[in-house]
Amino acid sequence: TVRRVPLIAGNWKMNLDHLQAIAFVQKLAWTLKDASHDFSAVEVAVFPPFTDLRSVQTLVAADKLPIAFGGQDVSEHESGAYTGEISAAFLEALESRYVIIGHSERRTLHGETDEQVAAKVTAALKHNIAPIICVGETAEDLETHGASAVPVAQLRAALAGVDSAADVVVAYEPVWAIGSGQAATPEQAEQVCAALRGVVAEVLGDDVAAKTRILYGGSVKSGNIAGFMREPNVDGALVGGASLDVNEFAAIVRYQK
Numbered sequence: 001t002v003r004r005v006p007l008i009a010g011n012w013k014m015n016l017d018h019l020q021a022i023a024f025v026q027k028l029a030w031t032l033k034d035a036s037h038d039f040s041a042v043e044v045a046v047f048p049p050f051t052d053l054r055s056v057q058t059l060v061a062a063d064k065l066p067i068a069f070g071g072q073d074v075s076e077h078e079s080g081a082y083t084g085e086i087s088a089a090f091l092e093a094l095e096s097r098y099v100i101i102g103h104s105e106r107r108t109l110h111g112e113t114d115e116q117v118a119a120k121v122t123a124a125l126k127h128n129i130a131p132i133i134c135v136g137e138t139a140e141d142l143e144t145h146g147a148s149a150v151p152v153a154q155l156r157a158a159l160a161g162v163d164s165a166a167d168v169v170v171a172y173e174p175v176w177a178i179g180s181g182q183a184a185t186p187e188q189a190e191q192v193c194a195a196l197r198g199v200v201a202e203v204l205g206d207d208v209a210a211k212t213r214i215l216y217g218g219s220v221k222s223g224n225i226a227g228f229m230r231e232p233n234v235d236g237a238l239v240g241g242a243s244l245d246v247n248e249f250a251a252i253v254r255y256q257k
C-alpha cells in the first residue's frame with residue numbers, strides 16, 4: 001500500500017496582511033520546531049492573500065522553513081487582458097507548491113462554474129502547481145441528493161482535462177460545515193472521501209487514486225482533527241477559521257500528539 005503524507009492546509013481567506021503574514025509564518029515555524037514536529041510525516045501549508053505571497057516566499061527561502069504555501073485561487077487564463085486576475089505562471093514564479101481551486105466561497109460568491117474550476121486545474125498543472133480541488137454539497141443538496149452526489153459530480157467535472165501523471169489534492173468541504181462550527185462527523189467525512197477516491201480511480205486510475213490526498217474541511221479544530229485523521233480515506237484537513245491562530249493551527253498540525 002502507498003503511504004500518503006497527510007497535509008494540513010490553512011486557508012487564511014481575506015485575513016492577515018503581508019506584515020502579519022511574516023510574523024505568523026515565523027511563529028508557526030518556531031512553534032512546530034520547538035515541538036520537534038516531523039514535517040516529513042505531516043506536511044504543513046498556508047494560503048495567504050495574494051499580496052502576502054512574495055513576503056512569505058522570501059521568508060521561507062531565507063530561513064529554509066519547511067512550510068509550503070500557495071494562492072487561494074488562480075486565473076484560468078495564461079496571461080493578458082484579465083484585470084484583477086493572477087496567473088498560474090505568477091504563482092509558479094513565487095514557488096507556490098499548491099493552489100486552492102473551486103472553494104465554495106468562489107463558487108457561491110463569485111459564480112465559479114465547474115467548467116471554470118476544470119480550466120483552473122489545468123492552468124495550475126501546466127505550471128507545476130498541485131491544485132487543491134474543493135468540492136462539497138450545500139445543506140439543501142444534502143437533503144435532496146444525499147452527501148456524495150454533488151461532490152462526486154463536481155470532482156468528475158474538475159478532473160475532465162487532467163492526465164493521469166498529475167499531482168492533485170482533493171478537499172471535501174461540505175458547505176454547511178464551513179465556518180458554521182458544525183463539522184461533519186468523521187464517519188460522514190470518510191464516506192464522501194471514499195466516494196471521491198473512487199472518482200479519482202475512475203478518471204485517473206487506481207495507482208493515482210492510491211496516492212492522491214483527500215482532505216476534509218469544515219469547522220476543523222484542534223479538538224476534532226484526530227477523529228478525522230483516524231479515517232482511512234481522510235489524508236489531512238483544509239482549515240479556515242482555526243488556521244488564523246498560530247497555536248491552534250500548530251495543535252491541528254500536531255494532531256498525533
Ligand code: PEP
Nearest residue numbers: 178179217218219240241
Ligand atoms: C474553509 O473555508 O476552507 C474552511 C474549512 O473554513 P472553516 O475551517 O472556518 O470552517
